[in-house]
Amino acid sequence: MKLSEEVVKLKISVVIPAKNEAATIGTVVETVRALALDLEVIVVDDGSDDDTGIISSVAGAIVIKHPYSKGNGAAIKTGARHAKGDVLVFMDGDGQHDADSIVKLVDRLLSGHDLVVGSRQRGSQANVWRGTANRFYNWLATYMSGHKVSDLTSGFRAVRAEKFREFIYLLPNGFSYPTTSTMAFFRAGYSVAYEPIHVAKRVGTSHIRPLKDGTRFVLIIFKIGTLYSPLKIFAPISLLIFMLGMGWYGYTLSAFDKFTNMSALLFTSSAMIFLMGLISEQITMLMYKRSE
Structure with missing residues (x-):
């Protein structure tokens, strides 16, 4: 993809929360650093039991290690606080997200938006249950905000750093940080856009537990409402x-x-x-x- 002059000159911080992602994190960091951009890669090792932190460091990332697992959202907040870039890009460390899509997200951000979310296309959901649940979240968020929401829970996103930090104290420590941050941006009147992306099948086992996290996601539905417009x-x-x-x-x-x-x-x-x-x-x- 041809890079615009604005994107090339921009300072970008890519924040990757990771827990026990030793099998993929090295490749993810290397592909991100291979982009012809002025960027730093920050891997937040969320209490991993394997060599996630060491592999990330060898691959060229700045590694911040939590002494114990605090949650995906907590890792995001840690990375955002340490990032020096004008734009923050959040992506997973399990190999699902294509590093080349970073350019598309940032380029769309510079067209006048404050937050750009990578919207997973049909066939990109992990399973039928999660796909159905995400469609329901999207419908509910669209109703609550009055804006079309294509993918409420996607963790692949680019955002203006100073605006994201305004809402750090609102973000939960668990997996629902994408939901909270998106609704917070809508509530504040910031511009939110969606960029179509395709995600690969993750390597390894997902950290999401159907029964426990299914109950938590139901609670998130009510949280969306009370966060935006009770x-x-x-x-x-x-x-x-x-x-x-x-x-x-x-x-x-x-x-x-x-x-x-x-x-x-x-x-x-x-x-x-x-x-x-x-x-x-x-x-x-x-x-x-x-x-x-």
Whole structure:
């Protein structure tokens, strides 16, 4: 790919979180460093039990080692704090991401965006379950933000460093940092774009555990809502309960000519949930005001 003059002159930091990726990390670092760009490669060794850190260092990366595993998101935050580049590129160390796609992401970033996410194309998902789950996350994020979200959970992304650091304190230590950072950028009014990419099958075993992480991903769905605009979650639930209360009241009024405790409970619950949404909305606004 022909490199634009802007991309060539840009200082780029490529941050690679890695845990027990000795089989692939050396090749990943070497292919990134082979690009004709002014870049530094930072590998954050998240408490690996193998030679991930040593291999990364030999391949030419700056290695920062966690004394124990803190999580993928924690590794991302460590790398971002140590990076010296104007642009941060995050990618996996398992060989799934093509280093050549870095140029496409950065070039798209320089066209006027603040965050560019590598959007995995059809056939790039690890399995049917994860593909279905990601499609649901994308739909929910699109509803919450009012913007088309092509790939909410992709970990291959390029971002302007100073803007990413505004939201470091919001990011979780686990695998959901892509979700949180994307929604934070939408909330702040920053420009987010998606660049189509293809990913290879990972080498080795995934660190994601279906049962435990499946439950965690369900919680992420609610976190997306409360992070971005809580009323979009609370208001529909409040309305649904209110309509149930009205329906039950209509039934008891016509059948027994009275107002029951169940109707009172439903109406009260509806009001409480709506008020909780209002309070959550105010807290969210204060949270983003702090980042500004």
